[in-house]
Amino acid sequence: MKRLTLFFLLLNVIAYAQPKIAWPDHKKAVIVLTYDDALSSQLDVAVPQLDSAKFKATFFLTGDINYVTIPRWRALSKKGFELANHTLYHPCMNSNDNPVASESYTPYTIVREIGAMNDFLYAVDGKTSRTYAYPCAETTIGGKSYVDTLRKAGLVKYARVGGDVDAVVTDFKNLDLLQIPSYGVEDNATGAQLITFVKRVQQSSGMGIFMFHGVGGDYITTPAASHRELLEYLKNNKKDIWVATFQQAMDYITQQLK
16 A cells, blocks of 8 residues: 555656646647658648648748749748748768768858858748757767757757657656657658557647658658648647647747746
8 A cells, every 4th residue: 555655646746747738728739740841742732731721830941942932931931830940951961861961060060051041041031030950850960969059059949859659748847949859750651640649649738749741742751641631630629739830839838837
C-alpha cells in the first residue's frame, strides 16, 4: 500500500513539473502544419487544400523563390499564412546529397546567411518577426553546433528541428525555443499514419508539428489524398484541435508560461 501511495505521489509530482497548457477556446491540443523548401506542389496542391479546409500553415522558404512564385507567396502572407526562414541556399552535409554542402560553413557564415534570408523575406511580406527551420534538420554546420550562435544573434524567435512520430511536445516548461521537435513526414505517408500522430497529440493535450515537403509532387512526397484526409480529420475535430501557424502556436505558449 505504501508503494502504491508513493507511486501516485510521484505521478502528481511529474504532472506538476509539466503543467498543461490551456489552449484557446477550450481546445485540447494544437497541430502545426509546416512545409519546407518552397516547392511548387505546395502552392499548387497543398495550399488549395488548406484553403478549402480554412486552415493556415507555415512555409519555410529558401532563396529558390523567384519572380514567378514570389507574388504567390506574398498573397499567402496577406491571407494569414506564415512565411518563415529556411536559409538562402539550404546547406546540408554531403551525405544528404544536397547541392550546397555545409562542411565548408562555420556557425558565423550560416547565421549571416539566415540574416540575409530574413531581409529577403522582409522584401516579400514586410514582416520583421521570423521563425526558422534547420535545413535537413541539422543543427550543426562544419561539424559544430550553431544553435547558441543563432540564439545570440537574435534573428529568429523560434526554430524547428526534426523528429519522428514520437515528436509530441508536452514539456513546455523545459522546451528549447530554438530546438522545437517535429514529425518529419516520410515519402508516401498514408492518411491513417498522419491521423495517428494527431490522435497521439490529442491524447497528450500537447502540440504536434508536421514537417512536410512535397504534396502530390516534388520529393519526400505526401500523396495529395493523404494530405486531404489529414485536413478532413482536423476539420472534423476542430472543436478539440487548434490548427495554428508555428509562430502563432509558440507565441501563445510562451505567453502562457509567463
